[in-house]
Amino acid sequence: MTQPFTDDLHPALPYPGTRPEHCFVHLDGEGWPVTPDPATDSGWRVAPDGRDLDDWLADHGEPPLAARMPVLAYGSNANPAKVTWLREEMGLTGPAVVLRARCEGISAVWAAGLRARDGERPATLAAAPGVEEEHAVWMATADQLRVLDRCEGRGLRYQLARVHSGRVTLFNGGRVDSVLAYTGAGTRRMPLLVRGAPVMCSEVDQPRARRLGGHPAETDGLDLTPVLGDPSPDDWPDRLFVYGTLQPGESHWRLLAEHVAGDPVAVTLSGSLHDTGRGYPALRPGGDHDVPGHLVRLKSPETAFPLLDKYEGDEYRRARVVLPDGTVTWTYLWGAGVDGMSVLPGGWVRR
Missing domain, CATH: 3.10.490.10 (Gamma-glutamyl cyclotransferase-like)
Structure with a gap:
């Protein structure tokens, strides 16, 4: 795909919505595919004209990838329509850079509690030895990360942490060691255990997930380090x-x-x-x-x-x-x- 796409191609509901099967940048309700290219300074090009992603960002008055932080998006944050919602409801500014990634040893699973605003069951992250899934990595600016903090209820529903479990590999082959991610901070965002095991989001859709019965896990099994304060792009x-x-x-x-x-x-x-x-x-x-x-x-x-x-x-x-x-x-x-x-x-x- 080389042309811009609109949010209607990837509806946000039911949660977690659908995702493009490619990397993309998103701005004002439209997304542009992004492909890896090691011959560029950023390592990526933006369709349709193949510009270096850093040059494309500079044209929009925004910082390059070097000034952005990798944050794992394993739920609705990889959905373009959700990005628009973040703009309209949470004040997100600037292009969102969303890079697809292969995740090994970690999984998006259904959380124990339902969302208060709509009764849908959100995802949470858990250790999953032997499991491989595709998710995404936001390359977020400091301002965008603060918006994600508010959206995820950092410190209440989720915590921001560096996850050392598993392996996250971008489509350009680069490994994101100790990726930033929002992981469960309270009982309602711990994995839901059904018959003693977490339920992967890829195996049960939202309508069935809402009807699941079980109990919260005591832990998500992740090796992680909680992040205190604001992380810096220089950290990774x-x-x-x-x-x-x-x-x-x-x-x-x-x-x-x-x-x-x-x-x-x-x-x-x-x-x-x-x-x-x-x-x-x-x-x-x-x-x-x-x-x-x-x-x-x-x-x-x-x-x-x-x-x-x-x-x-x-x-x-x-x-x-x-x-x-x-x-x-x-x-x-x-x-x-x-x-x-x-x-x-x-x-x-x-x-």
């Missing part, structure tokens, strides 16, 4: 791919070293590396080479990135990229053209 991931002067042994490793936990790991990233002629290299996404570098884990991204962003300056932009094994990491991409620069197929070598 806590890894950085370095390929030039910030590498171990290079001239500015000392700026990074004190912020690194553990030992750097030699890895490669698909792309093209160019010699700027100024004593540092330029990395562009895509290309035919495996760019060598090092993957480091940061003790505190929020502490490290202000310093590193200042060092890299306006010539570079920090973006999330996907390594060949699916690891998502930050790196610094060259923001200008590379015409006239020589390619460095073997990687950066200190001059």
Whole structure:
């Protein structure tokens, strides 16, 4: 599908509504399909003209993916008509970026209590070893996350947590480790147990779910860490791919070293590396080479990135990229053209 779609193609009722079978951005009652493309700075393109998603967002005066946080949408939040409801009733602003994802080891199950406003049974998240489902990941701005907090009743009905259980993989192959998700915070949002087992939403529709009898589970079985306060886009991931002067042994490793936990790991990233002629290299996404570098884990991204962003300056932009094994990491991409620069197929070598 390459053309915009409207909400009427995906009604919100009965809960949780229907979902597009592709990634999309949504604004003012319309959605545009989004497809992965590692040759773009964002890693994604928007139909129908194939623009880089970050450029498309900038055209609407909105922040890029690097300024957004991944939040698992396993219920109605993946439904386009629900997004419109969030705009009309909850004050949501800006485009919603909704990326489809494969979820392993976790499942959307029916919650113990019914919704007060319409009597429908909502979903909640539970551990589900051996189960694989498709859901979505909102790439939410800070303002959008606050709207989702109000909608989900954060602290009352649901809590915002980092879920360490299972595996969440986007359609571009990137793994979202410790994804943010709204999980049950009280008895009524714990999984409903029927004959001792939770009921997966994919197996029982809403009309039958409303009639289910059972009792609340004591736990959802998830390995999670509740989030206190407002999370930051810099929190995920806590890894950085370095390929030039910030590498171990290079001239500015000392700026990074004190912020690194553990030992750097030699890895490669698909792309093209160019010699700027100024004593540092330029990395562009895509290309035919495996760019060598090092993957480091940061003790505190929020502490490290202000310093590193200042060092890299306006010539570079920090973006999330996907390594060949699916690891998502930050790196610094060259923001200008590379015409006239020589390619460095073997990687950066200190001059």
